[in-house]
Amino acid sequence: MPATSSTTKNCNCMRSPSNSFPGLRQGILRRFLFSLGVGRKWAEQALQESEQQLARVIASAMDAIITVNDEHRIVLFNAAAERVFRCPAGKALGQPLDRFIPPRFRAAHGEYMKRFAGTGLTTRTMDGPTPLRALRADGEEFPMEASISVADAGGKKLFTVILRDVTQRVTQAEQLAKQAKELARSNHDLEEFAYVASHDLQEPLRMVAAYTQLLAERYHGQLDPSADRYIGYAVEGAQRMQTLIQDLLAFSRAGRNGHERKLADCKEVIEEALGNLRAAVLESGAEVTCGQLPAIFADRSQLVQLFQNLIGNAIKFHGSRPPAIAVSSERQNGEWKFAVADNGIGIAPEHKSAVFDIFHRLHTRTEYPGNGVGLAICKKIVEQHGGRIWVDSVPGRGSTFQFTFPA
Amino acid sequence: MKKMPEILLVDDNPADVTLACEVLLASTRGTHVNTVSDGDEAISFLRRNGKYADAVRPDLVVLDLNLPGKDGRAVLVDVKADPALRTIPVVVFTTSRSPQDIARSYELGANCYLSKPGNLGDFFAAVQSIEEFWFSFASLPH
Numbered sequence: 001m002p003a004t005s006s007t008t009k010n011c012n013c014m015r016s017p018s019n020s021f022p023g024l025r026q027g028i029l030r031r032f033l034f035s036l037g038v039g040r041k042w043a044e045q046a047l048q049e050s051e052q053q054l055a056r057v058i059a060s061a062m063d064a065i066i067t068v069n070d071e072h073r074i075v076l077f078n079a080a081a082e083r084v085f086r087c088p089a090g091k092a093l094g095q096p097l098d099r100f101i102p103p104r105f106r107a108a109h110g111e112y113m114k115r116f117a118g119t120g121l122t123t124r125t126m127d128g129p130t131p132l133r134a135l136r137a138d139g140e141e142f143p144m145e146a147s148i149s150v151a152d153a154g155g156k157k158l159f160t161v162i163l164r165d166v167t168q169r170v171t172q173a174e175q176l177a178k179q180a181k182e183l184a185r186s187n188h189d190l191e192e193f194a195y196v197a198s199h200d201l202q203e204p205l206r207m208v209a210a211y212t213q214l215l216a217e218r219y220h221g222q223l224d225p226s227a228d229r230y231i232g233y234a235v236e237g238a239q240r241m242q243t244l245i246q247d248l249l250a251f252s253r254a255g256r257n258g259h260e261r262k263l264a265d266c267k268e269v270i271e272e273a274l275g276n277l278r279a280a281v282l283e284s285g286a287e288v289t290c291g292q293l294p295a296i297f298a299d300r301s302q303l304v305q306l307f308q309n310l311i312g313n314a315i316k317f318h319g320s321r322p323p324a325i326a327v328s329s330e331r332q333n334g335e336w337k338f339a340v341a342d343n344g345i346g347i348a349p350e351h352k353s354a355v356f357d358i359f360h361r362l363h364t365r366t367e368y369p370g371n372g373v374g375l376a377i378c379k380k381i382v383e384q385h386g387g388r389i390w391v392d393s394v395p396g397r398g399s400t401f402q403f404t405f406p407a
Numbered sequence: 408m409k410k411m412p413e414i415l416l417v418d419d420n421p422a423d424v425t426l427a428c429e430v431l432l433a434s435t436r437g438t439h440v441n442t443v444s445d446g447d448e449a450i451s452f453l454r455r456n457g458k459y460a461d462a463v464r465p466d467l468v469v470l471d472l473n474l475p476g477k478d479g480r481a482v483l484v485d486v487k488a489d490p491a492l493r494t495i496p497v498v499v500f501t502t503s504r505s506p507q508d509i510a511r512s513y514e515l516g517a518n519c520y521l522s523k524p525g526n527l528g529d530f531f532a533a534v535q536s537i538e539e540f541w542f543s544f545a546s547l548p549h
Contacts, residue, residue: 203502206525207422213527214426242525 064163068097070156072113084165087137097161102135117150117157131170134163143170194252197245205245209238240371247373251358254302254377254384261385264300266293266307266338270327273308277315284323286315291328294336296405302381307340309374310401314342316368319396335387336405346395355391378403412438412542415452415465417482418500419444419474423523427469427500430534436542441465446477450485453492465495467541470517472501472508480515487516494548498537 058065064081068074077092085092085100092099097113098106131143146163212234220228270290274281281288288311296303307327314325326341347355347362354360358376382389382403393399414431418424424442431440441462443449449470452459468486472479479499487493496518501508504522512520521537524530541547 199502202525206502206523207420209525210426210527210530211422217527239526 064165065160066092066097066100066163067158067160069158070117072097072110072159075158076160081163084163085134085136091137100135100137102133102141105133113148113159116148117159131166134165142167190252194249198249201245202242205238205241209235209242212238244371247371250305251373251377251380254305254380261297261299263295264298264303265295266303266329269300269303270307270311272304273311276304276308277312280312280315284315284318286318286323286325288325288327291326293327293329293338294331296336296407298385298405299381302384306378306381306403309378310340313374313401314340314344314399316370317342317344317399319343319345331407332404335407337402338405339400339402341398341400343398346397346399347391347393348395349393352391352393356389412436412467412538413463413465414438414440414538415449415468416440416442417444417446417449417468417474417479418442418471420471423471426527426530427534430531431538434538434542436538438538438542439463444474446474446479446482449474449482450477453486453495454489466547467537468495468497469500469537470497472499472503472512480511483512483515483517496541496545496547498541500533500537 058076058078061078061080064084065076065078066074066081067076074092074095074097077087077089079089081087081092082089087100098109101109125145125147132146133141134144134146135141143166144163145166146161149160149162151158151160212231216228216231216235219231267290270288270293274288280286311325311327315323321343324343327338328341329336329338331337351362355362356375356379357372359372360376361370361372378401379389382405386406387404389401389403391399391401412434416424416427416431418427421444424444428440428442431438441452443452449468451457452462453465453468455462470479470482474482479501483497483499485492486495486497493516497516498519498521499512499517500521500523502523503509509520519537521533524533
């Protein structure tokens with residue numbers, strides 16, 4: 001029988017199986033009464049299941065959920081709240097919410113709740129200039145983040161606070177801040193050291209270098225034979241120390257974000273580098289070719305230094321043939337990959353990573369000049385910009401230095 | 408009769424003074440050098456105060472910036488502020504290469520700025536070029 005009355009609308013999925021004609025009216029009445037009772041039971045069951053599900057959701061939530069009535073007394077205190085506040089629900093229910101607010105904030109909080117209730121808003125994240133703090137049952141204060149919402153329950157208001165203990169996050173932030181401060185102090189010390197090295201160390205060194213040279217010139221051949229040799233070693237040592245200090249300074253300066261990063265045209269950068277290498281280029285008869293080169297975001301002076309060191313090396317470490325150097329670039333996986341390829345003496349595989357170490361040299365000073373800082377500087381510059389640098393090489397045939405720059 | 412060129416060298420580093428004098432005194436012009444080692448002495452010399460009453464007015468001042476007490480920058484300020492002294496060319500010859508020092512020196516009225524080279528040969532060449540430029544090429548006021 002099709003359901004027509006409103007009371008049976010709730011359970012129109014249920015159809016009475018009885019079909020006897022004489023008792024049709026009685027059947028209808030019985031069905032009506034039956035469907036009412038069954039419907040209520042079904043509704044009750046559905047409600048019970050729904051409440052159980054909701055209770056499980058609230059119980060399993062990771063954040064504390066506290067509901068208070070319009071007298072600000074706790075009517076719901078979930079398992080997470082028990083953990084966070086170290087208080088069993090039994091002891092919390094019926095208590096004023098104030099119990100879990102540090103005394104000095106209670107008045108302000110009360111005001112806040114009143115105002116919130118009056119705003120007509122149903123939800124709000126609670127925040128302020130300083131992190132909010134709550135009070136555990138054992139008296140311990142802790143920083144927290146919370147949101148508050150209001151619901152109407154039969155004319156009365158219910159406020160629900162969902163709250164998270166952020167102690168760990170706050171301590172981690174404080175630790176990071178401390179580390180950052182330490183790092184800044186350490187960097188400052190290093191910069192001061194670099195300045196001392198540049199200024200105060202070079203002065204007495206200049207005296208030693210100048211006067212040993214003077215001795216060498218004025219007294220050459222006038223003292224016994226060994227003297228010329230000894231003075232020669234002193235002169236060399238002093239001069240080497242001068243270039244070492246200058247190189248060390250260049251290395252320390254390469255690390256610092258001295259200048260702002262702007263769009264730099266690599267073609268122009270290489271022209272500038274070649275200008276600085278003009279003497280070496282002419283002397284060696286080097287030929288430098290460039291493929292298509294992009295403009296990239298970088299500290300321009302460091303970029304010049306980078307290309308200058310790589311091209312300079314390619315020129316310096318040439319074999320019997322005049323240096324032929326090719327600079328190219330390609331876009332790969334969201335970054336630019338540059339290559340500086342030469343036809344020089346190459347690098348043995350076992351040295352391929354060590355060449356980038358500071359002061360690491362593969363040859364004697366009589367074979368090739370230099371302190372072994374050039375590639376260390378290149379590595380620092382590339383890594384400062386977020387890239388990587390490496391070398392592929394065939395000893396006797398040449399090397400290709402490659403580095404990446406994020407696009 | 409043409410007067411011999413007179414230089415006042417202001418430098419507190421005896422080693423640098425020795426080197427500079429090597430070059431300056433070797434000049435065929437018969438250049439004469441007076442040396443003082445701090446800023447106060449430099450001003451006294453130029454103003455012919457006290458023991459410098461008979462001092463000769465120099466044609467050129469070669470001035471180091473880093474001096475004990477009154478430093479070279481203060482000497483530069485005093486010389487260029489004094490109408491009686493400001494026409495004397497002042498060449499700053501100092502170890503500092505910092506752009507700030509260079510800019511500041513020119514701002515204070517230095518006629519020229521040279522950084523002392525670290526290499527002996529270059530040092531000699533620099534001093535020689537100072538002497539040659541100011542006494543062979545440049546014209547000086549009487």
